[in-house]
Amino acid sequence: MERRTVWILNLDAELEWSGQAVSADVLSGLPSVARAAALDLLGPGDVLLGERVEPGDLGRAWCPTESTRARFLNAGITPEASPDLHVVRRANERWTWSQHGLVQDDSHWVTDASALDGLLQSFPVGTRLRAKRLFTVAGRGQLKITTGSLSEANRGWIRRSLAMGGLTVEPEREVLREWSMHAWLEAGGSLKLGSPVQQILQQGHWLGSMPATELDPDDAAKLLARTRDVADVLRAMGYFGPFGIDAMHVRESNGATRFLPLTEVNARYTLSHHASGLDER
Secondary structure, three states: OOOOEEEEOOOOHHHHHOOOOOOOOHHHHOOHHHHHHHHOOOOOOOEEEOEOOOOOOEEEEOOOOHHHHHHHHHOOOEEOOOOOHHHHHHHHOHHHHHHOOOOOOOOEEEOOHHHHHHHHHOOOOOOEEEEEEEEEEOOEEEEEEEOOOOOHHHHHHHHHHHHOOOEEEEEOOEEEEEEEEEEEEOOOOOEEEOOOEEEEEEOOEEEEEEEOOOOOHHHHHHHHHHHHHHHHHHHHHOOOEEEEEEEEEEEOOOOOEEEEEEEEEEOOOOOOOOOOOOOOO
């Protein structure tokens, strides 16, 4: 008999890595469209953890973490094969992709207050920037700052963020369109690519995905190339499984438009996994 898959949809995995409280029922707090997209990952016969357990059930997580492994084992369910959990965490760290030079060239990684002060002083007073923590999710873990006018609340947030491992600081930009590319990296190293999708967002809230029919062919080629670059790094790290990368068309402060082929790496499932044309396994 085929083994049934039991899921944990821990869409707040990044919060767990940040040392913040996570929910056992994160789905209940999602907008209906996001909840439906997450549940769409479940195949025929699949169930969520908490429903009746059957002998031979196999556990699968949105993103394998220490807590999902513990929850599966406590329920008597064998977790499916996954990369080492330290590898999964490192694959989702912003520092990893800054270190490999795959993000935009004006994105700066800092780990201490003196380096941050020096960086901020290199910009003209009044420059608008965005700081991002080691892990971000659904717009959380980010802060808009303006050089020369940091409030005490800003400084407190920055101190806490540096204590978590570091910050990315980059120019604040007007986001025009957001895109993503999704793929599956097999344990043996082969790569299965999905199709590019356009992300539909409103005030930072995900509303859905659609085929990227309006993505310029040259930009689509850059997105594909960057996806393969990310896969090469993940493969070398020992990661396997689903991953996605985000990209953007932005307007700079001088009015020029620019395509950023990599703004985020998500080494896990995403809400656009199936929309990209990737089937389970």
